[in-house]
Amino acid sequence: MRADRLVAALLLLQARGRTTAAELAEQLEVSVATARRDLEALSAAGIPVYPQPGRGGGWSLLGGARTDLSGLTATEAQALFLLAGPAAATAPQVKSALRKLVRALPGTFRAEAAAxxxxxxxxxxxxxxxxxxxxxxxxxxxxxxxxxxxxxxxxxxxxxxxxxxxxxxxxxxxxxxxxxxxxxxxxxxxxxxxxxxxxxxxxxxxxxxxFRLPAAWQLVVEEMERRRSLLSATVLVDARFVPVLQSQFGRHCEVLDSVREGRRRVRLAAPTARTIAEQVAGWGARIEVLEPAAVRAELARIGTELTARYG
The missing domain is CATH 2.30.30.100 (SH3 type barrels.)
Structure with a gap:
């Protein structure tokens, strides 16, 4: 059985004291037969879980034991979610496991679960x-x-x-x-x-x-992107340097098309013409700014200053 299902099944038993295979199957989104095998596997592994037949029966922990998170303290329970939280953003299987864990948590812990x-x-x-x-x-x-x-x-x-x-x-x-x-x-x-x-x-x-953190962050990103892309410039650069530009400008670097001799037209965005000029000045002649004139003027100014000091 999968480890996330084993833990979720145990936590659900601890939260409820007793559950049926059908109830467990519904919570863990598996078949009743799979849930029953999971419960049997828990028992075989030495966990004091046993079935009680008849009306009102089901699977229970020995003696009707009901504890919070296998005896974990609130701090330890929080640590589980802190450790798994960042991974859950990129690993669907971790997110799935946490979702099942949250369903099995007693109510006092649900508010503190921070996946x-x-x-x-x-x-x-x-x-x-x-x-x-x-x-x-x-x-x-x-x-x-x-x-x-x-x-x-x-x-x-x-x-x-x-x-x-x-x-x-x-x-x-x-x-x-x-x-x-x-x-x-x-x-x-x-x-x-x-x-x-x-x-x-x-x-x-x-x-x-x-409040939902992903949605709130998306709003922040949209506002930041608006501020950071108030002005754009079109430049020419060798195709081999495009990945370096993309690393430097992030999402504010857009490849437009190819031109002759392996060069690419690229659009760069930043808050001001001066900001773009300052970021591409170090490229020297490797980058040719096609437009706007304001960025070209800033580059000329930077060149004049450098010539005056170092020429």
Whole structure:
């Protein structure tokens, strides 16, 4: 039998005290025969599970034992979901196992189960690779425990402010981590590498009942994409360099078509003409900017400055 079904079956027995093969089959989305074999396998493995025939019968734990999560503490139960949560975003079998586990959890644990505490978004924004911030684990635990966090946060200019937030979820966007949180001014997104300090309090955090982390993150991405692609430029580059450009600009690099001699027309997007010029200036003559004139003018300005200093 599959390990996820074995654990789910055991947890369901512990939560209910007794279940029938038909009820287990419905919960685990398998046939009644498969559910019955799973129960028999549990018994054969030494788990004190036994069948009780007759009306009102079913499968029970020895002595009607009813415990929470095989004796796991709340912290240990949370750890299971913390460990599996990131994997569940990319592994359907893990997501399926967690869904079955949640169904079997007693009610007091369901609210704390955080299989969706983390979203993994592999699409790049042109950011360099970064190490996982040490603060992620503490913030993730705060999401699961529903506890307010006192943040010391630095903006782009390095100016620090302190604020109390309700942590809603974490997003790993290709090694750049973000915290989605409720604040006094509505939902906000914080880059974890700009959080200078985070103190998890004992105050209960508020979480909107209809909050769904993937949907909330999609709204953040759409707004960020709008801001990051206010201006676009069309450039010519050798086909062999296109993957490097795609790594540099992420989803803001679009291959349009091929031209002669193995060159490609590529569209690059950024907030301003200066931003694009600064990012492609290091390519020298390997990139030819076709349009707009504003980007070409910025490149000329950069070239003039460099010539004046180093020429």
């Amino acid at each position: 969706d505490a983390v979203v993994v978004d592999p699409a790049r924004w042109g950011e360099p690779d970064r190490a996982r911030p040490e603060m992620v684990d503490a913030l993730q635990a705060a999401v699961v425990r529903r506890r307010k966090v006192r943040l010391t946060y630095a903006d782009r200019a390095g100016q620090q402010t302190e604020r109390m937030v309700d942590p809603l979820g974490l997003v790993d966007k290709d090694d750049v981590w973000y915290l989605l949180a409720g604040t006094a001014h509505g939902q906000r997104t914080f880059r974890v590498d700009r959080i200078r300090d985070a103190v998890v309090t004992d105050l209960a955090a508020q979480r909107p009942p209809d």
